[in-house]
Amino acid sequence: MKLRDLPTPHLVLDRRKLDRNLTRMRERADALGVRLRPHGKTAKSAEVMTRALKDRRKAVTVSTLKEARLFADAGFRDIVHAVGITPNRLHEAAGLIAEGVDLALTTDSVAMARIIAETGRTLGVRYMVMIEVDVGEHRGGVTPEGEELLDIARALHENGVEVRGILAHAGHTYALSDAEDIARVAEVERVGAVRAAERIRAAGIPCPEVSVGSTPGALFARALDGVTEMRPGVYMFMDLFQAGVGCCEIDDIALSVLATVSNHRPAQGTAHIDAGALALSKDRSTHLQTRDCGFGLVTDTYGALFQGLVVEAVHQEHGRLAGIGGVPFEALPIGSRVRVLPNHVCMTAAMYERYAVVDGTELGDEQPIEAFWERVNGW
């Protein structure tokens, strides 16, 4: 099967760019002296995770227990679920732990810590928990200096729950685009996470792990003293938003949406493709960056950008192309294919069940599909 045989819209994953991104992050983790615990929330694929870790310890991060199930079944038995757990998922988590999966949950709530402890007692399961600290993003987490941190640690430790460590995520690095600024935020994240762990240890409670996150932080942090692991995820595929932050070049983006041109509207200076709000997502996160990429930038099937061309509007199954220099209608006949680079790859990929993997050689429509890799979506 070749690229030209794929029904559209379809995800296309460039294996060479993927491998380049994966290698770069392994080298970063080595340089920083921390474990790489890649976040599976972006790729949600066992094949991608296998390549991401290569010969390393099979330690992964997940955002859903469905991802945990996927990775556990694929042999990744050391898992951190990095989203505040809710009571109705504790049974499912217990099931994984009972199978021998080393699954750490996350919380930032004393009340939830008590529920975890109580459920663990009831089910006869010893839960492991990361305590989330807020280092400025306010996505979740307690302050590293507050009493709540110690209250949570005690509510867990004194009731048979293992405090595995501290979890931080400086997602506000996403709003930056300067290496110095990102390094500064990453340092605030490091200091906050390490400080929280030290306070818990000082209270006599073991707290072995200090886990930090985010692709920008992982790429621009100067040092991670006291940190044991990092959890980047988007770096695997990269996207236009990460390019805007300065984490990659546009040419590093490994995932694109293959789409087909369905009409030309020369009078309006537009053309349409069969990839719209569902196929691309409505994520507009580049709109505050220096380069606003609309709903995505457009390349030919070789991966070469059509300069100035963007997906300027989406409806559910329609994408409208427009460009500063107009739409190159002759290069884009009806029925021809384009590849749309995603603004925010986690959102774009989420609507698809699989990746069509190409080896990244320059064959355009004629490049062979090497494999289809399955994703796991939903909850």
Add this chain to the structure above:
Amino acid sequence: MKLRDLPTPHLVLDRRKLDRNLTRMRERADALGVRLRPHGKTAKSAEVMTRALKDRRKAVTVSTLKEARLFADAGFRDIVHAVGITPNRLHEAAGLIAEGVDLALTTDSVAMARIIAETGRTLGVRYMVMIEVDVGEHRGGVTPEGEELLDIARALHENGVEVRGILAHAGHTYALSDAEDIARVAEVERVGAVRAAERIRAAGIPCPEVSVGSTPGALFARALDGVTEMRPGVYMFMDLFQAGVGCCEIDDIALSVLATVSNHRPAQGTAHIDAGALALSKDRSTHLQTRDCGFGLVTDTYGALFQGLVVEAVHQEHGRLAGIGGVPFEALPIGSRVRVLPNHVCMTAAMYERYAVVDGTELGDEQPIEAFWERVNGW
């Protein structure tokens, strides 16, 4: 199984509100004297479509051929695929037609019309095609008065393809909120679609159907003389955006996302739920309306709104609640459930595989789940 037993996030569909919305639109179609051909793009569910049509002709609209397959297998054999078709989907369409499905495709391109004709000849299939006209939205379509319309009709008709009719979609009604304005746009849509059909007929080419769309247009059109059918879809569930347009009351919204409170951040005046960008979508379409609903409004499990409370921010799996009067922490303990009303229900529902159906009685967490209805996603 009861609501309290559902893992979160989960779609919850209120059957009474659904049925009320469905009845209302059947009555509208009767009053306007047109066939109701509901659009399956929102619900993507055979059970919902069965209720939508009740005892009517089993005529449906779809946005993907995957939906066409779903509905065809469920006995809905009269199908309009209302998105500009691309060459790589013609084989799949031919397969459905060969099974006896009365499947009409859509195009607005002379070049595509020629490809359809040529493929039909090659495969020995007689395709049926709706020609899309642009009545002002510029999503797709040719102008009703232009030469291209007749060129497409001839390219089809003279090459063995049946011109089934004219298809219009006045999606720009979505930007309005006044019944008079919507009625005016619906009238422009009607006039354009009828005029296009008359021009094709005057050229000696049969063009039996005149099909118009959109929930606002269907609800506010004064008359649809010359129109044969309408294709609303969102009306089944409704959403905050449609409420903002004036198509429904907030209490008519039949679909919500059940979510669980995972923390309280009193110092920041926020709480978090386990429904974020994937569970709710990042659609912000209410932000230009009179009432900006953030990423969704919040009700208790009985469906009663927490006044002033919105999902003010989302991350991939986190939703952050905040409100004008603050978060009612006492009413929302850790582990308690809320229902989030969606901004744009087509986008929100798209991430889920099924609906949990409740009968809408006022039992909160104790209401029984009557059924799970499957959705079909992707392409």
